[in-house]
Amino acid sequence: MGPNVVLVTGVSRFLGGHLAARLAADPAIDRVLGVDTVQPGRDLMRRMGRTEFVRADIRNPLISKVINNAGVDTVVHAAINTHTGPGGRATLKDMNVIGSMQLLAACQQSPRVRKVVVRSTCAVYGSSSRDPAVFTEDIEPKDLPSSGYAKDAVEIEGYVRGFGRRRPDVDVTTLRFSNLIGPRIDAMLARYFMLPVVPTVLGFDARFQLLHSEDALAVLERATLGDKTGVYNVAGDGVLMLSQAIRRAGRVALPLPSPSVPAVTQLFRSARLVDFSPEQLRFLNFGRVLDTTRLRETFGFTPRWTTQQAFDDFVRGRGLRPVVEPENIMALERRAGELLSRLR
Secondary structure, eight states: OOOSEEEEEOTTSHHHHHHHHHHHTOTTOSEEEEEESSOOOHHHHHHTTTOEEEEOOTTSTTHHHHHHHHTOOEEEEOOOOOSOOTTHHHHHHIIIIIHHHHHHHHHHHOTTOOEEEEEEEGGGGOOOTTOOSSBOTTOOOSSOOOSHHHHHHHHHHHHHHHHHHHOTTSEEEEEEEOEEEOTTOOOHHHHHHHSSEEEEETTOOOEEOEEEHHHHHHHHHHHHHSOOOEEEEEOOSSOEEHHHHHHHTTOEEEEEOGGGHHHHHHHHHHTTSOOOOHHHHHHHHHEEOBOOHHIIIIIOOOOSSOHHHHHHHHHHHTTOOOSSOHHHHHHHHHHHHHHHHHHO
């Protein structure tokens, strides 16, 4: 039996808002409630149609009243935030971890909730030189994330597992998204590849996977409407090397010796261009690749876009033009290498 009353968190942002729009367009669902601390923009509100917007902070225990009064039977927690906002890291952690705890406590207390879907991240696996070639859902990371939203996600997944033990009657689905990209979403990697000169760490060329934002919405919708439970890696097929992605975006790589990376990233952060967190820097060093067999064979979902197609759609959709003509990039890279060898 499908959901009757769905509550979606984080509807002022892309994933939450557009998921609420998709669910509101489904006549089989009686009500869709969209929760966030700020109202979505005018265009997103229009797209959300009959979604009932509730201005609420999931860190407040009053979220329990919202769930009970509306008779919510399905909760989609899409509000895990990966961007450090104006309040800094402490506020981000508070919103992510305390918010998730309160939301799960409210679900635990409600006898009508029968399904919980959690948007998580593959950052829970961390990034290190000791990583396996691919991560399956059952592999424990060699180095647990020690900071940032990756650490938040590890804590949140721990609370989700605890909730599942206390409420075995509730179907719980956890989706570990790889890095999101697409023409319509504001994500860390999108900002990174839009820099005219892209800083990299000398001697590293990470392998990574991407997930198109439209595939992210599709899998969230499938999880909400379907009956599949468990933990799933979600990523497009194939991998890109960091150097390949930079070339496909028409950018110029700036390889930096490791000791100089913190100063350069601080410069980008202070200019509000890209907020490089420690876990993001480790990802750009070592990369991360996921095994998606369980997603395809058990969950029954294959992303429409491969990693390469998702990246190319982002480049086209953002109208990125080569900073330097391709034939000149090799010459620039050679000169940069010569300069760095003199500095050593």
